Amino acid sequence: MSNGSAALQDIKTLKNVKTLRKDAWWVEPLLTFAVLFSFVVYATFRAFEDNYYYVAPYLSPFYSPCLVDTCAHVSWRIFGKMWLITPAMLILWIPGGFRMTCYYYRKAYYRSWWLSPPACAVRDGHTTYTGETRFPLLIQNIHRYFFYFATVILLFLWWDAFEAIHFPDGYGVGVGTLVLTLNATLLSLYSLSCHSCRHLCGGHLDSFSKNPGQYGVWKTLTKLNERHMLFAWVSLIWVALSDLYVRLLATGMIHDIRIF
Amino acid sequence: MAAQEFVMQVWRGDSSGGAFKEYRIPASEGMVVLDVIHAIQAKHATDLAVRWNCKAGKCGSCSAEINGKPKLMCMTRMNSLDTSQPISVAPMKTFPIIRDLVTDVSFNFEMAKRVPSFKPRPKEADGTYRMQQEDIDRVQEFHKCIECFLCQNVCHVIRDHEENKKHFAGPRLFVRYAALEMHPLDTNDRRELLKERMGLGFCNITKCCTEVCPEHIHITDNAIIPLKERVVDEFYDPIARMIRKITGK
Numbered sequence: 001m002s003n004g005s006a007a008l009q010d011i012k013t014l015k016n017v018k019t020l021r022k023d024a025w026w027v028e029p030l031l032t033f034a035v036l037f038s039f040v041v042y043a044t045f046r047a048f049e050d051n052y053y054y055v056a057p058y059l060s061p062f063y064s065p066c067l068v069d070t071c072a073h074v075s076w077r078i079f080g081k082m083w084l085i086t087p088a089m090l091i092l093w094i095p096g097g098f099r100m101t102c103y104y105y106r107k108a109y110y111r112s113w114w115l116s117p118p119a120c121a122v123r124d125g126h127t128t129y130t131g132e133t134r135f136p137l138l139i140q141n142i143h144r145y146f147f148y149f150a151t152v153i154l155l156f157l158w159w160d161a162f163e164a165i166h167f168p169d170g171y172g173v174g175v176g177t178l179v180l181t182l183n184a185t186l187l188s189l190y191s192l193s194c195h196s197c198r199h200l201c202g203g204h205l206d207s208f209s210k211n212p213g214q215y216g217v218w219k220t221l222t223k224l225n226e227r228h229m230l231f232a233w234v235s236l237i238w239v240a241l242s243d244l245y246v247r248l249l250a251t252g253m254i255h256d257i258r259i260f
Numbered sequence: 261m262a263a264q265e266f267v268m269q270v271w272r273g274d275s276s277g278g279a280f281k282e283y284r285i286p287a288s289e290g291m292v293v294l295d296v297i298h299a300i301q302a303k304h305a306t307d308l309a310v311r312w313n314c315k316a317g318k319c320g321s322c323s324a325e326i327n328g329k330p331k332l333m334c335m336t337r338m339n340s341l342d343t344s345q346p347i348s349v350a351p352m353k354t355f356p357i358i359r360d361l362v363t364d365v366s367f368n369f370e371m372a373k374r375v376p377s378f379k380p381r382p383k384e385a386d387g388t389y390r391m392q393q394e395d396i397d398r399v400q401e402f403h404k405c406i407e408c409f410l411c412q413n414v415c416h417v418i419r420d421h422e423e424n425k426k427h428f429a430g431p432r433l434f435v436r437y438a439a440l441e442m443h444p445l446d447t448n449d450r451r452e453l454l455k456e457r458m459g460l461g462f463c464n465i466t467k468c469c470t471e472v473c474p475e476h477i478h479i480t481d482n483a484i485i486p487l488k489e490r491v492v493d494e495f496y497d498p499i500a501r502m503i504r505k506i507t508g509k
Contacts, residue, residue: 142496199485
């Protein structure tokens with residue numbers, strides 16, 4: 001906790017002081033923890049529920065692409081009937097890994113979950129520290145591979161958004177169509193604003209003038225990258241809301257509104 | 261209503277210890293924290309040690325922790341603080357205290373000595389170097405650094421783990437490494453050094469260095485993360501390595 005003015009009078013050496021900050025520095029990590037924890041709980045519940053993830057023509061993003069024969073809506077038949085547990089487990093490790101190794105989320109969970117440090121100029125919650133120099137945190141260095149895999153998943157989500165205009169009675173647009181399209185858009189913005197993407201598309205160069213095409217892409221991605229945190233949060237919340245919308249439709253708790 | 265006087269709690273002491281001492285200074289419009297510290301020096305404590313120079317946020321001398329937040333004293337206006345409460349002013353925690361608000365920041369200069377110097381490629385046929393504005397735009401952001409060392413001070417890798425000072429360059433030096441590594445003329449490769457002996461992997465991207473930078477340099481996004489990605493290119497990306505071998509680039 002912060003030190004009030006009375007506590008300051010008792011300090012004889014600064015080395016052992018947890019923090020001299022007087023503001024509510026703990027609010028941000030607490031909120032971050034609450035939102036991330038809620039998402040993890042909800043996503044885990046939905047992944048293992050293995051039901052209510054498809055209602056024509058909407059497929060929940062938590063189950064897309066659905067790669068098993070037993071899926072309510074098969075995106076791509078790869079695993080036949082051999083896969084016995086929830087098909088969500090086949091794909092959720094990809095967006096999960098992408099977000100876990102994301103440079104923004106690292107800040108978020110190192111601060112709020114691992115307290116390393118909980119806030120700036122607040123003492124680290126651990127007595128020793130080796131950062132990302134050893135296993136398992138050394139794995140953070142393969143973030144770009146998760147980016148590659150996540151891009152493939154993203155293509156399926158765009159396909160789902162396109163499929164969401166194919167109603168049983170013909171073409172149309174419902175609220176669900178808009179929900180899934182916005183979901184694919186936000187996830188695309190999150191992926192394109194990724195630091196690894198920015199590096200791979202041009203950041204690795206030392207001379208931009210010799211590579212004008214890559215320089216143009218890098219400049220655009222840099223503008224997106226400045227809002228990476230925003231896209232990270234909005235896309236996270238919206239993907240959960242998209243799944244919730246499909247679930248509510250599938251359980252019959254609400255009905256989709258056809259716009260045209 | 262503006263405060264009639266400022267109640268300041270200023271750290272007084274040296275490496276053996278000390279205490280916060282309270283001073284009351286009449287409030288004047290437009291004062292910054294450094295003005296108040298100077299007023300304390302003039303009226304109450306002529307032996308108060310404080311390092312300062314330009315009073316314009318460009319020399320990087322007057323770094324301190326104001327209400328626990330690392331800031332430049334000359335750039336922190338008193339009306340930006342809650343003056344209904346006492347304002348604490350302490351020296352930077354990461355560095356050894358010499359006296360009062362003055363710390364020994366030589367760690368940073370020792371680390372700077374270990375940065376491999378700029379090594380330009382051979383000159384062109386007409387005896388000159390050529391580069392375009394877009395080649396150096398990115399690097400120029402890093403040249404704004406005023407070496408206030410607030411980023412080094414706030415970095416928990418060394419702030420809370422003294423033992424890491426042996427093998428961690430810190431954000432200010434990573435900015436310098438980035439400026440050299442991304443320079444279009446430079447030919448030195450510092451990636452192995454960054455990974456093995458400068459502790460780039462210790463940084464866990466919590467961005468406090470960026471938050472406290474008075475020059476608003478995007479230290480984490482534009483310097484440290486691109487350096488990490490360059491280290492990944494060389495040491496953690498087998499596909500990229502294979503492509504480089506095949507293409508010879």
